[in-house]
Amino acid sequence: MPEKIRFTVNGDVVEMAVEHHQRLLDVLREDLALTGAKEGCGGGECGACTVLMDNEPVNACLVLAVEADGREIITIEGLARENCLDPLQEAFIEHAALQCGFCTPGMILSAKALLLRNPNPTEAEVKEALSGNLCRCTGYKSIVDAVLAAAEKQS
Amino acid sequence: MTQSLIGASVPRKDALEKVTGTARYVGDLSMPNMLHARILRSPFPHARIRSIDVSKARRLPGVKAVVTGRDFPNFIGLYLVDRNIFAVDKVRYIGDPVAGVAAVSPQVAEEALKLIEVEYEELPAVFDPFSAMAPDAPLIHENLHQYKLVPVYFPIPHTNVANHMKIRKGDVEEGFRLSDEIIEGTYHVPQMQHCQIEPHTAIAQVDATGKVTVWSSCQSPNAVRKLLAVAFDIPVGKVRVITPYVGGGFGGKAGVTLEGVLTAIAMKAGGRPVKLVYSREEVFRDTMVRQGLVAKIKTGFKKDGRLVAQQAELYWDAGAYCEYGVNIVRAAGYSSAGPYYIPYMKTDSYCIYTNNPAGGPFRGFGMGELHWALDQQMDRIAHHLSMDPVEVRLINAARDGTTTATGEVLKDIGLTKCINEAARQIGWGTPKNPLTGRGIACMVKAPAMPGNASSAAFIKINEDGSANLLITATEIGQGADTALAQIAAHELGLPVDKVTVSLPDTDYTPYEWQTVASRITYSAGNAVIAAARDARNQLITMAGEGLGIPADQLTITDGVVHAVNDPAKAIRVADLALGLNLPNGSARYGPVMGRGHFIPEGIEGLDPETGQGKKAVSHWTFGVQAAEVEVDPETGRVDVKKIAAVYDIGKVINPLLAAGQTEGGIVQGLSVALYEQLQLQRGRVMNPSFVDYKIATAADTPEMAIGFVETPLADGPYGARGFAEHTMVPTAPAIANAVYDAIGVRITDLPITPEKVLAALRSKGKGGE
Ligand code: FES
Ligand code: FES
Numbered sequence: 072m073p074e075k076i077r078f079t080v081n082g083d084v085v086e087m088a089v090e091h092h093q094r095l096l097d098v099l100r101e102d103l104a105l106t107g108a109k110e111g112c113g114g115g116e117c118g119a120c121t122v123l124m125d126n127e128p129v130n131a132c133l134v135l136a137v138e139a140d141g142r143e144i145i146t147i148e149g150l151a152r153e154n155c156l157d158p159l160q161e162a163f164i165e166h167a168a169l170q171c172g173f174c175t176p177g178m179i180l181s182a183k184a185l186l187l188r189n190p191n192p193t194e195a196e197v198k199e200a201l202s203g204n205l206c207r208c209t210g211y212k213s214i215v216d217a218v219l220a221a222a223e224k225q226s
Numbered sequence: 227m228t229q230s231l232i233g234a235s236v237p238r239k240d241a242l243e244k245v246t247g248t249a250r251y252v253g254d255l256s257m258p259n260m261l262h263a264r265i266l267r268s269p270f271p272h273a274r275i276r277s278i279d280v281s282k283a284r285r286l287p288g289v290k291a292v293v294t295g296r297d298f299p300n301f302i303g304l305y306l307v308d309r310n311i312f313a314v315d316k317v318r319y320i321g322d323p324v325a326g327v328a329a330v331s332p333q334v335a336e337e338a339l340k341l342i343e344v345e346y347e348e349l350p351a352v353f354d355p356f357s358a359m360a361p362d363a364p365l366i367h368e369n370l371h372q373y374k375l376v377p378v379y380f381p382i383p384h385t386n387v388a389n390h391m392k393i394r395k396g397d398v399e400e401g402f403r404l405s406d407e408i409i410e411g412t413y414h415v416p417q418m419q420h421c422q423i424e425p426h427t428a429i430a431q432v433d434a435t436g437k438v439t440v441w442s443s444c445q446s447p448n449a450v451r452k453l454l455a456v457a458f459d460i461p462v463g464k465v466r467v468i469t470p471y472v473g474g475g476f477g478g479k480a481g482v483t484l485e486g487v488l489t490a491i492a493m494k495a496g497g498r499p500v501k502l503v504y505s506r507e508e509v510f511r512d513t514m515v516r517q518g519l520v521a522k523i524k525t526g527f528k529k530d531g532r533l534v535a536q537q538a539e540l541y542w543d544a545g546a547y548c549e550y551g552v553n554i555v556r557a558a559g560y561s562s563a564g565p566y567y568i569p570y571m572k573t574d575s576y577c578i579y580t581n582n583p584a585g586g587p588f589r590g591f592g593m594g595e596l597h598w599a600l601d602q603q604m605d606r607i608a609h610h611l612s613m614d615p616v617e618v619r620l621i622n623a624a625r626d627g628t629t630t631a632t633g634e635v636l637k638d639i640g641l642t643k644c645i646n647e648a649a650r651q652i653g654w655g656t657p658k659n660p661l662t663g664r665g666i667a668c669m670v671k672a673p674a675m676p677g678n679a680s681s682a683a684f685i686k687i688n689e690d691g692s693a694n695l696l697i698t699a700t701e702i703g704q705g706a707d708t709a710l711a712q713i714a715a716h717e718l719g720l721p722v723d724k725v726t727v728s729l730p731d732t733d734y735t736p737y738e739w740q741t742v743a744s745r746i747t748y749s750a751g752n753a754v755i756a757a758a759r760d761a762r763n764q765l766i767t768m769a770g771e772g773l774g775i776p777a778d779q780l781t782i783t784d785g786v787v788h789a790v791n792d793p794a795k796a797i798r799v800a801d802l803a804l805g806l807n808l809p810n811g812s813a814r815y816g817p818v819m820g821r822g823h824f825i826p827e828g829i830e831g832l833d834p835e836t837g838q839g840k841k842a843v844s845h846w847t848f849g850v851q852a853a854e855v856e857v858d859p860e861t862g863r864v865d866v867k868k869i870a871a872v873y874d875i876g877k878v879i880n881p882l883l884a885a886g887q888t889e890g891g892i893v894q895g896l897s898v899a900l901y902e903q904l905q906l907q908r909g910r911v912m913n914p915s916f917v918d919y920k921i922a923t924a925a926d927t928p929e930m931a932i933g934f935v936e937t938p939l940a941d942g943p944y945g946a947r948g949f950a951e952h953t954m955v956p957t958a959p960a961i962a963n964a965v966y967d968a969i970g971v972r973i974t975d976l977p978i979t980p981e982k983v984l985a986a987l988r989s990k991g992k993g994g995e
Binding site: 148 | 237254475892893
């Protein structure tokens with residue numbers, strides 16, 4: 072039996088019927104065509120599917136769509152406001168903190184959640200916050216540098 | 227010409243799309259009427275298929291196609307064509323594809339797999355190269371002697387040896403007689419996975435005319451096109467391969483992977499597009515793994531540290547299929563001197579079938595595995611002679627005038643500079659804390675490609691003065707689009723943001739052999755230079771005529787063709803894009819299109835008995851890494867503090883990208899050194915997930931010092947050499963050598979786990995080594 076849910080995605084209110092077993096990741100990618108969140112493992116192991124739920128990072132592959140009812144979801148598509156990039160996005164470009172880019176949306180959103188709760192993190196705190204996001208390309212250094220640079224710029 | 231673009235840290239062309247989530251990967255594509263495929267795989271490592279009954283699966287509502295090896299008994303493969311698309315008579319590893327289903331949803335396809343009934347008769351299986359080479363071993367490919375192959379590989383018929391590569395450089399026994407000392411060592415490398423974060427994904431569609439279109443997250447669209455055409459016996463021109471951004475390759479998306487099974491399914495799907503996304507488990511097991519290796523090395527040397535002779539036996543556990551793996555084994559053979567000069571050599575590199583998952587290319591193409599052995603052996607020689615490991619490497623380093631394993635005479639080699647610089651960066655010889663160790667390792671790698679591996683490029687100039695660069699190199703994260711745009715912009719005299727780089731579409735973009743072997747900047751770079759110069763000449767010819775100035779007195783700067791010594795005499799590129807307009811209203815020439823190609827000339831075959839020849843490869847790239855580690859003798863934990871990496875890459879086209887590539891390689895190398903191993907139990911992958919197969923996370927990143935030496939390569943673009951894979955090759959041996967320096971124990975089988983360190987410390991305590 073489909074269940075009706077109502078939630079906010081990147082500022083827009085969405086009302087839709089979802090199946091109980093449907094994952095938030097599929098609803099975002101397939102029903103809402105927000106393909107920025109990626110599926111790297113489907114098991115909560117890689118972080119490529121990270122989105123923000125009420126400003127907390129979650130693995131959208133492990134969240135059921137029904138759990139999003141009444142929540143506020145931000146995906147990578149919703150991070151830039153009015154064509155104005157988030158400081159994190161700018162810093163990722165500047166530091167070339169991406170290569171294949173498959174981990175990038177998840178990385179940026181995990182970093183965003185960190186900066187929302189801790190605007191001035193230490194390097195160790197950044198590494199800790201990103202430890203659930205795997206990147207096979209960059210070696211992480213440029214990513215950590217980008218997050219620290221974005222934090223600095225914001226403060 | 228704006229000189230500054232070559233060597234400039236131009237930001238990545240793809241960055242904006244990738245940080246906003248708008249970059250499209252194959253998995254993000256969906257099409258009307260699209261079906262979803264799933265693959266049924268063998269539960270046995272080696273078994274005969276007695277029967278397959280798909281009738282129940284076919285009857286399941288929503289199932290649109292069911293395909294088995296009976297429908298397509300075809301073979302597919304790159305170098306040694308040894309692989310059925312779906313198993314026909316036998317399965318050869320746990321995971322071998324047996325049947326494929328297309329259905330209206332992934333769930334229905336999954337359901338259908340459960341309804342397929344397969345009857346197997348189990349056969350004896352082999353799981354290590356030595357059992358597979360035993361005289362009475364069960365044969366995994368009985369028809370090996372009949373397989374089609376490129377004739378530079380030498381299978382031994384009626385055995386499990388798919389390729390035997392030999393090097394005979396001088397008389398090695400004579401070399402050992404001339405040596406003062408000899409040491410022997412055995413080194414082990416387990417199977418590993420590339421762990422690209424994007425799982426292998428493709429969509430295939432066969433239209434009413436029989437044309438096959440495949441959207442694939444692959445490294446080599448032209449190779450996929452060719453291999454599908456051959457396998458399904460259709461003209462190459464009837465296959466179109468489109469490759470959007472690829473979420474990581476590292477060799478694991480080279481050649482064909484899932485496109486074969488998917489195309490077979492799509493052929494039965496009534497014209498509907500079919501999507502196949504591999505699960506993470508399938509990525510771990512059913513795409514190519516890095517082959518296992520057991521290397522036995524015997525080295526003779528003089529008291530002063532000079533190498534004299536080396537005998538190497540390389541036993542590669544290549545798994546169930548060797549279509550690509552045979553070439554890794556060959557590359558290891560012709561590279562078996564490593565980065566050193568060795569006068570007398572004997573190498574036997576064996577590619578051995580086992581009932582393990584099939585092996586294939588992995589960043590380094592055999593060099594990571596080979597150097598794990600060679601550079602620890604070198605370290606042991608230094609310690610044996612109580613010499614400085616850096617000094618012993620400097621003495622033996624390949625340099626101008628020395629010969630490789632195949633007898634090629636080297637020139638333009640900057641290895642000794644790299645050694646000195648890496649040693650300096652790591653603080654070699656300066657005081658260090660107890661339990662801290664420093665180690666160094668050198669490396670060499672050449673692009674392993676046939677003599678006709680070519681590249682092509684088109685450039686079209688648009689009427690707004692911008693340019694489109696059309697290429698079939700894939701953007702797998704390495705930054706090819708950016709580096710090639712830089713080259714095009716530099717040659718054309720355009721700002722780099724005026725150059726748009728295409729993503730591959732084999733119907734419209736020109737030929738590229740493969741995006742592998744770290745060859746794109748080198749090979750495609752040369753093609754882009756040629757195409758850009760062609761377009762530039764057309765622009766200058768027209769401008770010269772229009773301005774009444776000889777062409778050799780014109781140049782292009784920032785999109786304007788102008789006289790070298792009078793910038794006021796000028797015509798905009800935009801105004802020439804479609805031809806030269808004359809004052810009387812007429813026009814000449816026409817739209818500007820540049821074309822260029824490149825083929826590395828002079829690569830020759832090697833003597834099959836001795837492996838000797840003039841030039842086995844287009845060029846070599848050398849580099850060095852030095853590591854500083856701290857070892858905790860209580861827990862056995864190795865903490866990598868710092869890695870210094872110095873490479874001679876001929877010319878740094880983009881310092882930002884080159885450093886990023888090096889950082890990524892170092893951390894991947896560190897991950898391989900400390901964590902990674904595909905756990906195999908009688909052919910079964912026991913850890914096909916990121917929970918059980920750990921890779922490095924942000925917390926593992928060490929301090930990194932990165933440097934480059936620029937010894938130009940004669941036929942490289944601006945002197946550039948191939949560079950990328952090289953960055954992970956020496957990391958593991960450098961760490962192992964540093965561990966030895968710290969605590970006096972040597973770990974010879976990867977990975978360097980705390981358990982192994984503790985066991986080695988205990989056995990050292992008892993007087994062993
Ligand atoms: S796809 Fe969700 S954590 Fe990997
Ligand atoms: S950029 Fe490729 S996985 Fe992070």
